Amino acid sequence: MAAMLGVAIGVALAVLVTMWLQQRRTSAVLQRQLDAAAEELQRLQQACARLAPAGVVDRLVADGVNELSEMPAQRKVVTALFADLVGYTAMSERLDAAVLARVLNGYFQRMSDAIHEHRGHVSTFLGDGILAYFGALQPNPWQSADAVRAALAMRAAMADYNHELAHEGLPALNVGIGIHRGSGLAGLIGSRERMEYGFVGRTVNLAARVQTLTRTHGVDILVTEAVRSELDGSFELDAMPPEMVKGIAEPVVSYAVRERVAAKIQ
Amino acid sequence: MSTALANVSWEPCFMEARQDRELEAYARRRMGLPNAAVRYFAAVPWVARTAIDLHVEFGLLVHLDQNTADLVGLIVSQENACRFCFAAVRAVMWFQGMDRERVQHIEQELARHDLPPRVRAAIDYARSQSRTGPSGAHGAWTALRHAGASAAEAREVAFTVATADFANRLHTAAAIPPVPMERVPELLPMRLLRPLIARLVRKHRWRGSAVTPVPLVPDAPYAQLVNAFAGSPIAPALARTMNEMWTSSHLSRRCKLLMFGVISRGLPCEVCEIEVSRALQREGLDGDAASRVLTHLDGPELTPIERLLMPYARETLWYQPAQLQRHTRALREHLSTEQLIEAIGVAALANAVCRMAAVVMAEPA
Numbered sequence: 001m002a003a004m005l006g007v008a009i010g011v012a013l014a015v016l017v018t019m020w021l022q023q024r025r026t027s028a029v030l031q032r033q034l035d036a037a038a039e040e041l042q043r044l045q046q047a048c049a050r051l052a053p054a055g056v057v058d059r060l061v062a063d064g065v066n067e068l069s070e071m072p073a074q075r076k077v078v079t080a081l082f083a084d085l086v087g088y089t090a091m092s093e094r095l096d097a098a099v100l101a102r103v104l105n106g107y108f109q110r111m112s113d114a115i116h117e118h119r120g121h122v123s124t125f126l127g128d129g130i131l132a133y134f135g136a137l138q139p140n141p142w143q144s145a146d147a148v149r150a151a152l153a154m155r156a157a158m159a160d161y162n163h164e165l166a167h168e169g170l171p172a173l174n175v176g177i178g179i180h181r182g183s184g185l186a187g188l189i190g191s192r193e194r195m196e197y198g199f200v201g202r203t204v205n206l207a208a209r210v211q212t213l214t215r216t217h218g219v220d221i222l223v224t225e226a227v228r229s230e231l232d233g234s235f236e237l238d239a240m241p242p243e244m245v246k247g248i249a250e251p252v253v254s255y256a257v258r259e260r261v262a263a264k265i266q
Numbered sequence: 267m268s269t270a271l272a273n274v275s276w277e278p279c280f281m282e283a284r285q286d287r288e289l290e291a292y293a294r295r296r297m298g299l300p301n302a303a304v305r306y307f308a309a310v311p312w313v314a315r316t317a318i319d320l321h322v323e324f325g326l327l328v329h330l331d332q333n334t335a336d337l338v339g340l341i342v343s344q345e346n347a348c349r350f351c352f353a354a355v356r357a358v359m360w361f362q363g364m365d366r367e368r369v370q371h372i373e374q375e376l377a378r379h380d381l382p383p384r385v386r387a388a389i390d391y392a393r394s395q396s397r398t399g400p401s402g403a404h405g406a407w408t409a410l411r412h413a414g415a416s417a418a419e420a421r422e423v424a425f426t427v428a429t430a431d432f433a434n435r436l437h438t439a440a441a442i443p444p445v446p447m448e449r450v451p452e453l454l455p456m457r458l459l460r461p462l463i464a465r466l467v468r469k470h471r472w473r474g475s476a477v478t479p480v481p482l483v484p485d486a487p488y489a490q491l492v493n494a495f496a497g498s499p500i501a502p503a504l505a506r507t508m509n510e511m512w513t514s515s516h517l518s519r520r521c522k523l524l525m526f527g528v529i530s531r532g533l534p535c536e537v538c539e540i541e542v543s544r545a546l547q548r549e550g551l552d553g554d555a556a557s558r559v560l561t562h563l564d565g566p567e568l569t570p571i572e573r574l575l576m577p578y579a580r581e582t583l584w585y586q587p588a589q590l591q592r593h594t595r596a597l598r599e600h601l602s603t604e605q606l607i608e609a610i611g612v613a614a615l616a617n618a619v620c621r622m623a624a625v626v627m628a629e630p631a
Contacts, residue, residue, distance in 0.1 A: 139401065139532065141532060231562075232562035
């Protein structure tokens with residue numbers, strides 16, 4: 001009887017120890033998963049900071065997307081840069097789809113790098129076009145100069161890329177860039193299913209219209225008077241004749257950007 | 267142990283560590299532990315001393331509890347992606363007896379709602395002051411006050427954030443190696459010495475007490491900010507730091523003011539810009555000229571060093587660590603070691619002071 005009791009206690013103890021060990025293993029696995037999730041959340045938060053202002057990201061993490069739809073948009077002064085490939089349609093008909101995709105990806109990457117390097121953020125790719133903002137995510141009183149520097153960096157990156165394309169026997173790409181500064185509404189915009197941090201207003205339309213004028217004037221970078229008035233004398237600009245554009249009542253005065261002459265540090 | 271910032275890119279250190287027995291002994295006396303990082307700043311005493319003296323746990327806090335201050339230091343270092351400071355705060359928490367899981371748990375808690383409302387509000391305010399800037403900090407300050415923090419306690423939160431902002435930029439810009447600090451809890455000697463080190467850490471942490479207000483030169487830049495802390499031990503510590511920074515001669519006073527002006531303009535902090543503008547006028551740069559050079563970060567009035575350091579100050583406003591480190595390293599070609607360290611120190615202090623001043627100077631005392 002005593003032996004049986006001893007065996008029973010032994011078995012019960014063995015079961016308890018096994019359960020305790022399993023419990024510990026499960027806890028350890030759960031803890032690792034929790035740690036991994038926390039790290040992932042941190043990475044996600046850092047990545048989101050590239051898409052929306054810090055305050056919006058904090059609210060997104062804390063309250064979730066549904067609460068964010070209640071967040072009021074803010075009126076902000078932003079500089080919009082609109083870039084578009086010249087002669088893309090003709091090129092797209094000549095090139096194999098895989099080659100075309102590779103060429104386009106290379107173009108988007110180089111242009112995005114130039115924009116990020118000068119503190120802009122790419123809002124969206126529209127076909128072969130790029131819409132980028134300066135001063136939308138963080139306060140930036142130097143946003144117009146940043147946008148023009150970015151445009152000059154895009155021009156230089158495009159020249160390098162065309163050398164690479166020429167080596168492969170591919171046609172050269174040309175880009176037209178329009179830049180305008182003005183106020184508009186910045187905030188989370190979209191439907192319940194799909195939202196994005198966007199900027200709405202005449203500023204974006206005018207940047208896009210000015211971009212189309214690059215073809216009219218035969219230049220690659222055009223800025224409006226609102227941008228020109230923010231630049232210092234180190235940027236060499238040529239005034240272009242005023243032109244009417246779709247949707248704007250007055251003729252638009254624009255300036256072609258030749259280059260930036262920075263005095264050397266002694 | 268793996269940290270939330272383990273994936274943050276960090277350039278190799280390009281600063282030369284300089285042994286300074288007196289300075290290191292001072293750090294050990296004050297902090298209870300050796301602080302090897304101050305060697306990198308030893309060539310400019312005010313920068314090295316500020317890195318030691320502006321730690322809030324050494325007698326600067328009267329109202330804010332130390333645990334909340336630790337959390338604020340942790341969250342600001344996380345927001346600023348300073349791997350060195352983040353690892354240092356974690357190491358101190360580990361020395362104090364928290365196991366690694368508990369430290370990780372606290373980090374996870376920082377993103378949750380189950381903290382006491384006042385602590386939560388302090389953390390939200392810390393995030394806003396350091397990351398969103400004045401545009402969000404005013405609202406977070408009001409929320410902190412509504413959560414029950416007295417004006418004096420809220421000002422101590424703001425100062426705690428400012429000290430973390432300073433330390434983060436200082437150690438990030440100089441690319442101080444974070445790995446040794448990150449590995450502290452894994453090293454066998456550290457594990458064995460942990461109880462002893464914990465005692466040393468506890469022994470050297472002390473609460474401050476109210477002090478007699480220090481009369482300040484009324485027209486000294488940021489005197490109004492220092493006066494907002496009148497009666498607190500923060501006031502003399504801050505006054506001494508600011509005074510030593512302005513009087514140090516490796517960079518001109520005008521150059522430092524212009525760097526403060528860039529930070530004020532970039533945040534933006536209007537009260538700071540008024541303060542800087544007045545001080546620049548006393549240095550012979552009139553209002554129009556000051557406004558013009560701050561608008562374009564350049565101008566014929568500027569010296570070559572000012573033309574280098576105004577864009578550099580701008581880089582420290584909203585930065586990615588590796589990018590800031592590359593920019594700092596590039597300055598070495600144009601500046602002496604002392605000038606470079608002073609430039610890093612001024613930019614770090616300007617960010618700390620202007621972010622805090624935007625809220626504290628705008629509030630009635």
